[in-house]
Amino acid sequence: xxxxxxxxxxxxxxxxxxxxxxxxxxxxxxxxxxxxxxxxxxxxxxxxxxxxxxxxxxxxxxxxxxxxxxxxxxxxxxxxxxxxxxxxxxxxxxxxxxxxxxxxxxxxxxxxxxxxxxxxxxxxxxxxxxxxxxxxxxxxxxxxxxxxxxxxxxxxxxxxxxxxxxxxxxxxxxxxxxxxxxxxxxxxxxxxxxxxxxxxxxxxxxxxxxxxxxxxxxxxxxxxxxxxxxxxxxxxxxxxxxxxxxxxxxxxxxxxxxxxxxxxxxxxxxxxxxxxxxxxxxxxxxxxxxxxxxxxxxxxxxxxxxxxxxxxxxxxxxxxxxxxxxxxxxxxxxxxxxxxxxxxxxxxxxxxxxxxxxxxxxxxxxxxxxxxxxxxxxxxxxxxxxxxxxxxxxxxxxxxxxxxxxxxxxxxxxxxxxxxxxxxxxxxxxxxxxxxxxxxxxxxxxxxxxxxxxxxxxxxxxxxxxxxxxxxxxxxxxxxxxxxxxxxxxxxxxxxxxxxxxxxxxxxxxxxxxxxxxxxxxxxxxxxxxxxxxxxxxxxxxxxxxxxxxxxxxxxxxxxxxxxxxxxxxxxxxxxxxxxxxxxxxxxxxxxxxxxxxxxxxxxxxxxxxxxxxxxxxxxxxxxxxxxxxxxxxxxxxxxxxxxxxxxxxxxxxxxxxxxxxxxxxxxxxxxxxxxxxxxxxxxxxxxxxxxxxxxxxxxxxxxxxxxxxxxxxxxxxxxxxxxxxxxxxxxxxxxxxxxxxxxxxxxxxxxxxxxxxxxxxxxxxxxxxxxxxxxxxxxxxxxxxxxxxxxxxxxxxxxxxxxxxxxxxxxxxxxxxxx
Numbered sequence: 001x002x003x004x005x006x007x008x009x010x011x012x013x014x015x016x017x018x019x020x021x022x023x024x025x026x027x028x029x030x031x032x033x034x035x036x037x038x039x040x041x042x043x044x045x046x047x048x049x050x051x052x053x054x055x056x057x058x059x060x061x062x063x064x065x066x067x068x069x070x071x072x073x074x075x076x077x078x079x080x081x082x083x084x085x086x087x088x089x090x091x092x093x094x095x096x097x098x099x100x101x102x103x104x105x106x107x108x109x110x111x112x113x114x115x116x117x118x119x120x121x122x123x124x125x126x127x128x129x130x131x132x133x134x135x136x137x138x139x140x141x142x143x144x145x146x147x148x149x150x151x152x153x154x155x156x157x158x159x160x161x162x163x164x165x166x167x168x169x170x171x172x173x174x175x176x177x178x179x180x181x182x183x184x185x186x187x188x189x190x191x192x193x194x195x196x197x198x199x200x201x202x203x204x205x206x207x208x209x210x211x212x213x214x215x216x217x218x219x220x221x222x223x224x225x226x227x228x229x230x231x232x233x234x235x236x237x238x239x240x241x242x243x244x245x246x247x248x249x250x251x252x253x254x255x256x257x258x259x260x261x262x263x264x265x266x267x268x269x270x271x272x273x274x275x276x277x278x279x280x281x282x283x284x285x286x287x288x289x290x291x292x293x294x295x296x297x298x299x300x301x302x303x304x305x306x307x308x309x310x311x312x313x314x315x316x317x318x319x320x321x322x323x324x325x326x327x328x329x330x331x332x333x334x335x336x337x338x339x340x341x342x343x344x345x346x347x348x349x350x351x352x353x354x355x356x357x358x359x360x361x362x363x364x365x366x367x368x369x370x371x372x373x374x375x376x377x378x379x380x381x382x383x384x385x386x387x388x389x390x391x392x393x394x395x396x397x398x399x400x401x402x403x404x405x406x407x408x409x410x411x412x413x414x415x416x417x418x419x420x421x422x423x424x425x426x427x428x429x430x431x432x433x434x435x436x437x438x439x440x441x442x443x444x445x446x447x448x449x450x451x452x453x454x455x456x457x458x459x460x461x462x463x464x465x466x467x468x469x470x471x472x473x474x475x476x477x478x479x480x481x482x483x484x485x486x487x488x489x490x491x492x493x494x495x496x497x498x499x500x501x502x503x504x505x506x507x508x509x510x511x512x513x514x515x516x517x518x519x520x521x522x523x524x525x526x527x528x529x530x531x532x533x534x535x536x537x538x539x540x541x542x543x544x545x546x547x548x549x550x551x552x553x554x555x556x557x558x559x560x561x562x563x564x565x566x567x568x569x570x571x572x573x574x575x576x577x578x579x580x581x582x583x584x585x586x587x588x589x590x591x592x593x594x595x596x597x598x599x600x601x602x603x604x605x606x607x608x609x610x611x612x613x614x615x616x617x618x619x620x621x622x623x624x625x626x627x628x629x630x631x632x633x634x635x636x637x638x639x640x641x642x643x644x645x646x647x648x649x650x651x652x653x654x655x656x657x658x659x660x661x662x663x664x665x666x667x668x669x670x671x672x673x674x675x676x677x678x679x680x681x682x683x684x685x686x687x688x689x690x691x692x693x694x695x696x697x698x699x700x701x702x703x704x705x706x707x708x709x710x711x712x713x714x715x716x717x718x719x720x721x722x723x724x725x726x727x728x729x730x731x732x733x734x735x736x737x738x739x740x741x742x743x744x745x746x747x748x749x750x751x752x753x754x755x756x757x758x759x760x761x762x763x764x765x766x767x768x769x770x771x772x773x774x775x776x777x778x779x780x781x782x783x784x785x786x787x788x789x790x791x792x793x794x795x796x797x798x799x800x801x802x803x804x805x806x807x808x809x810x811x812x813x814x815x816x817x818x819x820x
Contacts, residue, residue: 045795047362047793049790059254062804067082073217075088093107093199095198096114103423109250112128119190126177131181149202149204159214166711203223203225227802229247243258272286273354282781284406307348308341364778370775371697375733375771386734391443392440401658413776428760428767450634633671646696648677684698689731711747734769739766785806788806790805
């Protein structure tokens with residue numbers, strides 16, 4: 001399946017803290033969320049048709065489809081991609097590949113052992129290399145290779161064009177151990193993710209100088225150390241050919257050769273039918289074609305799908321009549337159409353017959369799809385609006401939309417930093433809360449987005465800005481000074497206000513003034529009548545709003561079993577100062593979710609049934625009526641509409657389907673969306689990376705090292721000298737100092753359990769910031785020749801290329817591009 005999203009080799013340089021302010025979230029107390037124990041979860045198993053090596057035949061060639069020719073074979077350069085990863089995985093040492101559970105596991109082909117031997121005064125790691133491990137030129141893999149790669153990636157020499165240096169900058173020195181097979185690495189600062197280093201490991205001939213590093217490894221790798229070696233790169237044919245390495249000391253590769261062949265996603269069904277590829281990622285449509293082919297079998301019955309399958313008997317009769325009618329021109333057109341359809345049916349049938357030779361192997365890819373909310377500017381710069389968007393989403397429904405039709409477990413992802421089944425995974429979504437339309441509407445109301453707000457005159461202030469806070473505090477002070485007045489003074493006050501307005505707005509026409517006067521008088525009469533009715537019913541005008549039919553007042557959780565409310569609430573927007581108290585409550589509650597005891601002190605007030613009073617929006621904020629009834633929300637003369645950017649390519653249908661469902665969910669709370677579909681090739685570069693979007697869907701890969709790899713994705717952006725933001729990989733532009741600090745603590749924590757706990761705390765706060773909303777783990781669909789074993793949907797695990805091969809002895813001797 002083609003991937004529309006973030007390139008793998010994006011810059012990972014450590015940046016200093018920025019000045020961008022990010023809000024925090026008030027949440028209700030959640031039972032069980034403050035536990036320090038890891039959540040029990042299982043990864044979806046890989047689907048690779050495993051077979052013992054003695055059942056796999058020697059010989060033959062496998063063609064493996066890739067999206068494009070790799071622009072570089074240097075995995076540490078910015079333009080490295082998924083093809084680079086596949087190819088280097090078969091050619092170069094990976095010291096700690098991920099296992100089926102997404103955990104780094106020592107690779108005995110290269111290492112006898114690797115461990116921390118000293119923690120004080122400095123961290124020291126000792127690598128003991130496999131004594132048989134050699135480069136393809138016969139030289140032993142040793143300390144000089146480690147030293148050269150460290151110097152190239154440390155960031156100290158700008159002549160090396162590198163996009164990844166995380167961890168290498170923490171190394172102080174590398175030395176030879178007691179013999180040539182030992183490498184001793186001393187760190188200047190503790191580094192928890194030391195296992196992530198030196199993978200892939202390049203020979204010193206590549207990393208020893210800027211020239212060879214920058215250019216020498218882009219199109220060729222003369223010296224390798226894997227079960228395969230590079231035979232050639234043919235850009236004209238779109239192939240990269242690997243052959244079995246005679247210098248490989250481990251278990252011999254079963255295949256003679258492995259060819260990575262460029263096949264566009266739209267052409268893969270035909271490539272499978274033609275026999276030009278044996279392994280390829282596919283989309284759901286191609287998976288359906290293969291499933292239908294297997295279902296139809298060889299019964300010889302006419303196909304009930306494909307070209308012409310939807311032709312009704314009446315349409316077929318009309319087509320025949322036209323083809324054999326007296327109108328020669330119409331007959332010629334009809335005959336040509338019938339012949340074209342006949343050929344299409346024959347071709348489709350032949351393809352279906354050929355597709356019976358394949359199996360669809362499926363699992364969950366080590367990557368997740370998220371909804372990104374750009375918090376740099378516009379409505380989403382207000383954390384209340386971002387949280388309202390998040391609370392409007394039914395993530396379970398979105399997961400089922402994509403995964404359930406494929407027969408895969410449809411469960412929303414609960415973490416930004418680990419996937420289900422990985423060590424350290426814990427569902428931290430409780431820091432934001434489940435889908436709740438009323439709470440989402442209340443958040444929008446608190447942010448000033450109301451019914452009729454689009455017709456208001458702009459106030460020249462931004463939601464949540466200091467100016468708004470000052471205005472609210474000033475208004476509150478004036479209200480306290482005036483005290484409680486009788487309802488009969490309402491009309492006088494409004495007339496006085498109108499007089500002031502007349503002085504300021506002299507440009508209004510006389511007709512407009514008369515209309516406003518009449519409207520104000522009618523409103524005063526209505527208010528007076530309403531006050532009288534309320535006093536007659538309850539003796540107090542303060543409780544009128546709370547008795548309105550269908551009205552939900554945040555903080556007044558007088559639901560069944562909730563107990564009495566603390567006090568009556570007025571049906572007005574609460575002043576902004578109450579939002580500060582809301583943020584303080586969040587720090588307690590998010591701490592409870594993440595296990596941060598310092599921030600998890602919960603008062604008796606917060607423990608009331610239904611959660612902390614005023615959670616999600618200040619006490620007294622009324623949730624507006626459903627937008628589907630009253631229309632879109634507005635503020636300062638503008639409607640609440642967000643730009644939703646989606647890819648338009650043929651492989652992105654499911655992503656667009658998810659986008660449509662999200663748009664419908666947001667419409668229910670009064671948020672409009674403008675969906676813009678853009679070409680896949682420009683989706684990331686011209687929109688995601690540049691910040692030209694409000695909402696977007698894209699994926700992040702899983703990692704065994706979240707403290708290292710997650711840091712640039714969620715780092716707080718810092719301002720550049722030109723006024724822009726340096727965002728590293730944080731394309732939502734949302735971050736906090738506290739999140740950065742937790743990453744920094746985790747990456748320096750050598751106790752693995754303690755480091756994971758810090759990552760759980762960071763994840764809870766990333767949820768609370770509501771810049772990134774994980775939706776589901778991506779499906780992984782791979783079409784594979786049914787005779788092939790040990791290849792398919794690998795899930796977390798790295799492929800063992802030397803084990804891939806045909807279990808059918810006859811197939812093993814067939815040509816690479818055999819016809820089915």
